[in-house]
Amino acid sequence: MEILEYMEMEGHQQLAVWTDPAVGLRSFIAIHNTKLGPALGGTRIWLHKSEDEAIMDVLRLSKAMTYKNALAGLAHGGGKGLIMADARTQKTKAMMESYGRFVESLGGRYITTEDVGASAEDMQWIARTTQYVVGLPRESGGSGNPSDQTGFGVFQAMRACALDLWGETNLSGRTVAIQGYGNVATALIQHLETEGCRVVVTDVDDTKRQLAKSRGIEVVEPESILSYECDIFAPCALGGVLSLESIKDLHCEIICGAANNQLKEPLVAQALQNAGILYAPDFLVNAGGVINVSYEIGQVYDPEAARIRASRIFDTMSKVLAISNENKITATEAADQLANQKLEIARTEPK
Template identity: 50%
Template sequence: MEILDSMARFGHEQVAMYNDPNTGLRGIIAIHDTTLGPSCGGTRMWPYESETDALADALRLSLAMTYKSAAAGLNLGGGKGVIIGDPRTQKSESLLRSWGRFVDTLGGRYLTTTDVGTNGRDLESIHQETRHVVGLDVTLGGSGDTSIMTGLGVYMGIKACAGDAWGSDSLRGRTIAMQGFGKVASHTAKHLLDEDARVIATDISEDALGKAKSMGVQVVGAEEIFDTPCDIFAPCALGGVINKDSIQRLSCRIVAGGANNQLATEADGEELQRRGITYAPDFLINAGGIINVSTEIGQPYNPDRARQQTERIYEQMSAVLTTSRNKEISTARAAELLAETRLADVRRVRGIFRG
């Protein structure tokens, strides 16, 4: 991969790479855009097959974080950190503290939090070496578990789509098929079950499946979920699951879930539109986590404020649906337009010019 060419293609400002032979740490931080404020995004630890794959993931995810924060009305830019390694066998305090030192070299241009492969305890280790950490436990002055608000935001997005599709946002009796049942999905499922919806789920983790069963969720096989008749299909695992092959198998009216980068290509969003399937753009409805941590930056964390801002995802999703219909564009493009418009407006105010 030609790094500078890739950065220019997607509009990235900075890519920093780090190697620490003392701890085995190999990592990348991608900063996409700081128009609205410092970049913010989680640290992901994953056993990537190559450095090229890790860089591609960092670039893609940091871009999505720019759109996520901009669309949510936050004064944050988009960033993402990736550590190359298996979190089950290669994670250590020394590696995480080394990562914290790396984050600190950027002087606050990048604020980190949790992502796939990292957790709250890991943040505590990172925090030993840098103050540029958000999402710490509430006992340490942070906002705590981001998955709680993320799950609420996904639920609000689902309800907005239901109201548009069926004339009522009630989910009573509706069937939701969840592909992945991690922390975000389980919090979303709780809201759905409280509303007497029927939830079907799958996951590659036996622990996750056990939790699903304990909540009264029906469990099916990992591949079976795509063929499960449902009203709403909710991707809640890794990205790229909505693609030309999986779309052919879906029998739903709405696609709305917590996973990042659900569409394999832009064309897949247009294909959903053509088939009459409403797509809730992931960066719009899964913004509850970044909203939650944003409320602790420069001020004491206020959970009520975080909840109020997260619940506005309902209104934002409704606005995107209206724009999609009025402009005859996909909901994915309508959500991007919402973010791009805000970024352009702020650039004009600040006299920032980008090619």
């Protein structure tokens, strides 16, 4: 499918391109929808195989941000940035400053923050050339690392799923298998262990697996996590882990994790429901991070207010599951339906 045809079909408003050969920068910003307010979404630093692949990725991710922000109750539309570079070997301060000028050139239609491959320090360098950036370190007046709020939001979504499936929010005694041992998983595990859960983790990075072991966490090999017998499977690494083939290995009742775009294709949501597995839509589950950074915009960051907002992920997930049960549709379809209702209300409200 041609890019412009795809944008028209999916309702995208804008795709902007910025190159700066002097610093090796090739970048894109996609703005999907601004009905609720300026687009808010992270900038991913990732070396795609081709420009076409990068463009399709940033377009797809920007639409997901529209739905995520709408469900989170934020006054922001959806956007996403992407820098085509290897974050480990090619990222430079000059590149970040140039990218900041790109963000600034859009005049506030898009507000950026960190994503895969980017850090709070990178946001500081971007902030040298644009005012439209959040996710700055605490010492710079920002909200700092959003992982704590993201992990808290995932925990709230798990509680809502438990209430729907098992009739109680208490997760004590439940086994949770986590794929990916990063900052979000670490924050999530703190809540799960306090609740009395048995936690099992894995990561493709052996160093991270060893770190988890040193902290007394049960660790399994990466290839065995999908088939591990558990109550809740929590994908917290990169996306695409759930395919029509891979879900045949699952031995869980709930899937609820922080990874973006967990479904390899939309059909997987229905296949999971047919298999009796409750899949919590990732763009609702992992909204704690964007909620956190949104509390920097136009105000002094208030962590308590951000935490209160993130706790409402429980209420939104419960509402989505109620719609799903009532209409006999997947939770993903129900979440899309609820987000579209919010966008439609915004579209018809007088300006």
